Amino acid sequence: MAKAPHLCFDKVLPWNVNRPHRMRVAGTGRVSAISPVGKQWVNGSKLRIRFMGGTANDRKLVKKHAPQWIDFANLDFEFTDDPTAEIRVSFDRNDGAWSYVGLDNKNIPLHAATLNLGWVDKGVILHEFGHMLGLGHEHQNPEGGIVWDEDEVIRTLAGPPNYWSPEQTRHNVLRKYAADQIHGTQFDKSSVMLYEFPGSWTHNLPEGTKGNDDLSVTDQDFVASAKMYPGRGSGGVETIELPVFEAMSGSIAQAGEEDLFTFKVERTGNFVIETSGGTDLYLSLFGPGNSTDLIAEDDDGGFGRNPRIEKVLSSGTYFARVRHYDPNATGSYEIQVVARG
Numbered sequence: 001m002a003k004a005p006h007l008c009f010d011k012v013l014p015w016n017v018n019r020p021h022r023m024r025v026a027g028t029g030r031v032s033a034i035s036p037v038g039k040q041w042v043n044g045s046k047l048r049i050r051f052m053g054g055t056a057n058d059r060k061l062v063k064k065h066a067p068q069w070i071d072f073a074n075l076d077f078e079f080t081d082d083p084t085a086e087i088r089v090s091f092d093r094n095d096g097a098w099s100y101v102g103l104d105n106k107n108i109p110l111h112a113a114t115l116n117l118g119w120v121d122k123g124v125i126l127h128e129f130g131h132m133l134g135l136g137h138e139h140q141n142p143e144g145g146i147v148w149d150e151d152e153v154i155r156t157l158a159g160p161p162n163y164w165s166p167e168q169t170r171h172n173v174l175r176k177y178a179a180d181q182i183h184g185t186q187f188d189k190s191s192v193m194l195y196e197f198p199g200s201w202t203h204n205l206p207e208g209t210k211g212n213d214d215l216s217v218t219d220q221d222f223v224a225s226a227k228m229y230p231g232r233g234s235g236g237v238e239t240i241e242l243p244v245f246e247a248m249s250g251s252i253a254q255a256g257e258e259d260l261f262t263f264k265v266e267r268t269g270n271f272v273i274e275t276s277g278g279t280d281l282y283l284s285l286f287g288p289g290n291s292t293d294l295i296a297e298d299d300d301g302g303f304g305r306n307p308r309i310e311k312v313l314s315s316g317t318y319f320a321r322v323r324h325y326d327p328n329a330t331g332s333y334e335i336q337v338v339a340r341g
Helices: 056-071 102-107 122-133 150-157 166-174 217-223
Strands: 008-011 046-052 076-079 087-090 097-100 115-117 248-252 258-265 269-276 281-286 294-298 308-313 316-324 331-339
Touching: 046 056, 056 076, 056 122, 097 102, 097 122, 102 122, 115 122, 150 166, 248 258, 248 316, 269 281, 281 308, 294 308, 316 331
Parallel strands: 008 097, 046 076, 046 087, 087 115
Antiparallel strands: 097 115, 248 331, 258 316, 269 308, 269 331, 281 294, 281 316
8 A cells, every 4th residue: 555645634623513504605716726715814814823842943844834824814924822712733743733713713722732733744734734724625616626636645645654544535535515514716836734645645636746945926815815814015905894783884895705893782782793785795793802712603694695693792893894705796784883782
């Protein structure tokens, strides 16, 4: 049996396993690279990164290579010893390479790692931090065109160094994202999110795929696009002040765009945040006082295809992020925050 390459595996929250998705027809966008819908951090956020173990050289390499993403993505990294850091990096050589994807990191207990580097080099650091930013595996792109020899892949990955079960292999390699799950469409063979696979694993790529240790031009353009984290070097993120009790008009003017509103709660109470209109929207609520703390999200809880969040909120500043459910679509809407007592 041929020895398999080192591969990382996706960490999935229990409630996301086999999660149903509304289906839609995929658009024909020009942007390559992929990101699962709903996993992006609030644009402009500062992500704090804490090391859990690792040698001085391990940490040095992470500090050297990981920030390459934020040359393009409008986020900031801060390496810290703060135990409440959003990202906790471990270096367990017996646990492979993996990361939770985007906002899923906020659902992990503070004592646990959110990203592990079972081996440490430039390629794996960039790859796992790409997952942390919200990117998926490029070989699971629905437009990837890879036709797998499933029996061969399952048989090889059951051996060293991965020792994966058939279900792990299906989840991390063979399954493709559904069209409604991702931003982006076209396959990028140069993406750092693509691993090296031998031609013997496929029916249509005798040359196989090449592992990449650098961000491709598409990786750079995609994380800087409206579908991910636009605005690096252009003066920051526009946050719209949303008064309580007053409806405000909004518009997703560009495919993939997200609008960010902020409002203040003066005293603890029950609040409703909802949109209205004919546009199919998704709403995420962050806070208090922190744009990385996701506290609620909704799809169709309001009238028609409008989201609605009702929640008891303590005093503080909150952030409401609105996006179109279809990452290739646009539309107008109204949004309102109302105190219920």
